[in-house]
Amino acid sequence: MLELIVFLCGGVVMILELTGSRILAPYLGTSIVVWTSLIGIILASLSIGYWYGGKLADRNPSDRSLSAIILISAVLVAAITLLKEPVLDWLQSTVASFSVNAILATIILFAPPSIALGMVSPYAVRLRMQDLRTSGSTVGRLYAISTVGSIAGTFLAGFYLIAYFGSTKILLVLAGALLLTSALACARGFMAVRAVLLVFLVLMFVVADVNEQRQKQQGIYSVETRYSHVKVYPSVDETSGRRTRAMVTNPKETQSAMYLDDPADLVLRYTRFYRLIHHFRPDTQTALMIGGAGFSYPKNYLASFSHARLDVVEIDPDFTRLAREHFMLREDARLTVYHEDGRTYLNRTTAKYDAIFGDAFSSFYSVPYQLTTLETVRRIYHALNDNGVVLMNIISSIEGETGQFLRAQVATFKSVFPQVYLFPVGNPEDVEGVQNIMLVALKSPAPPSFRNENPEMNRYLSHLWKKPVADDMPILTDDHAPVDAYMLKVIRTL
Known part of the structure; x- marks a missing residue:
């Protein structure tokens, strides 16, 4: 029975860690800083649990005490469902540092259950150990089984649970699994605590399901995909007053949006700058878009170029499904999605x-x-026809520390393309403000015109950045591309 217990607890640890990334994502994103905080704090917590669990096991080991440890871990996992939103809201409003925010959030939410779960294996080893002559094999076997459980939990969470269930329901299932595991360790005792916890888990599961149905009735959909936490909700465009539907995948950011009265029209300002293709390559017949999300611009492109074809590469198939269900993406023989x-x-x-x-x-x-x-x-250069054009959206400033990523990207493009231009989407005179910036790279060395008979094109062209871009950043390579370090400086300004 101890083998099954350490296997299950090992699996819970990894499922909790992976689910933790989805709990933090709506508030902190999924950058390497968040993952570093999660992995580092949970490893530290497990280490504390190993140490204290071993120390506790040497005093007076019993099945009842092991059951209590697992029951405590079940309570702590269940508590995350109540604490996650108020804790994350509070940290965002009180802690300015993004890195400190990520570390504190992980400590408060995930360190306590991780410490308790870390105590299980050394305690189980002490209970199993009968003969010092076989102590090595006993320790090795139980820790191996615990690790196999962690491996199983990793694949179960990554390939199935997160893709099909919300983080709240996963936490409730984990707490329920630990509740049963506690009973496996020792069926006697703690009956009142177990009964209360069981009732709590059932009620929370029902409440989560009711809230999900209520949100759907309001047009709000919250989806966990294999790659991100996605929220689709109705909204209103502040400028025009037109009703819209929006998609959010990260804190403080709208990934895609659509006017309900005209699905092909562009809501987000930066997406309109993709229409510069009408100026730089008005005769385009074939195009590739990397990143689909709600397919805002792909719909506009297909509507604007009636005979052109478009390939869209979108890593997350659930984005495409959501685009078809909620953003009026229709089947089109001219559109291929990879x-x-x-x-x-x-x-x-x-x-x-x-x-x-x-x-x-x-x-x-x-x-x-x-x-x-x-x-x-x-590879982008070689995938273009002669006179081909690249239009790439970048979020950055132009000068200062918050512009390091942009300047590194410009240096990288200039090492390959003969011409690279920038079009700040917000304020074309703002050198240090973080904003969307459209990078345009031309395969042809022939200088383009920056005037157009179309007033819409002239509005976009008037945003051309005419000053030199500082050549102070290294070219990004597969071997060394410190993008997260550059973007962390942007995040700190938010």
Whole structure:
């Protein structure tokens, strides 16, 4: 029975860690800072648990005490469902440092149950150990079984649980599993505590289900995918008063939006700057877009270029499903969607395009560094036809520390493309303000015009950055691309 107990507790640890990333994501994103905080704090907590569990086991080991430890861990896991929102809201309003925020959130929410779970294995070893001559094999066997449980929990969470259940329900299931495991360790005692916890778990599960149904009736959908936490909700455009539907995947950011009265019209200002393709390559016939999300610009592109084809590479198939269900993405013979990483697609494709649009950097919380490097830019260059154009959205400032990522990206593109231009979407005169910036790279060395007969194009072209961009940042490579370090400086200004 002890083997089963350490297996189950080992699995719970890893499921808790992976679920923790989804709990933090709506408030802190999924950057390497968040993952470092989660992994580091949980490892430290397990170490404390190993130490204290072993110390406790040497005093007066019993099945009842082991059961109590597991029951305490069940209570602590269940408590996260009540604490997560008030704790994260409080930290965001009181702690200015992003890194400190991530560390404190992990300590408060996940350290206590991790310490309790860490106590289980050394305590189980002490209960199992009957003969010092076989102590080594006993320790090795139980810790191996615990590790196998952690491996199983990792795959179960990553491949199934997170993709199909919300984080609250996963926590409740984990607490329930620990409650049963506590009974396996010792069925006697703690009956009142177990009964109260069981009732709490059932009620919380019902409440979570009722809240989910109520939100759906209000047009709000909260979805856990394999890659992110996604929220779809109704809204109103403050400028025009038109009703919209929005998609959010990171804190303080709207990933996609759609006007309900015209699904192909563009709500978010930065997406309108992709229409500069009408100026730089008005005869485009084939295009690639890396990053689909709610498919805002792909719909506009297909409506604007009636005979053109568009390939969209979107790593998350659930984004495409949500776009079809909530953002009026229709089947179109001219549209092909590939569900894979943009870099792997560029590595293998032999297709040639007139234009390549990049919208995978639409979050400063988690920039996919593999799409920023020299090796990627070279593949983009080779995937373009002659006179091909790249339009890439970047969130950054131009000067100062918060502009380091942009300047590194400009240096990387300039090492491959003969012409690179910037169009700040917000204030074209703001040098240190963080904003969306459209990077335009031309494969042709022929200087373009920056005037157009179309007033809309002229509005976008008037945002051209005419000053030199400082050449003070290194070219990004697969070997060294400190994108997270650059973006952390942006996050600290928020």
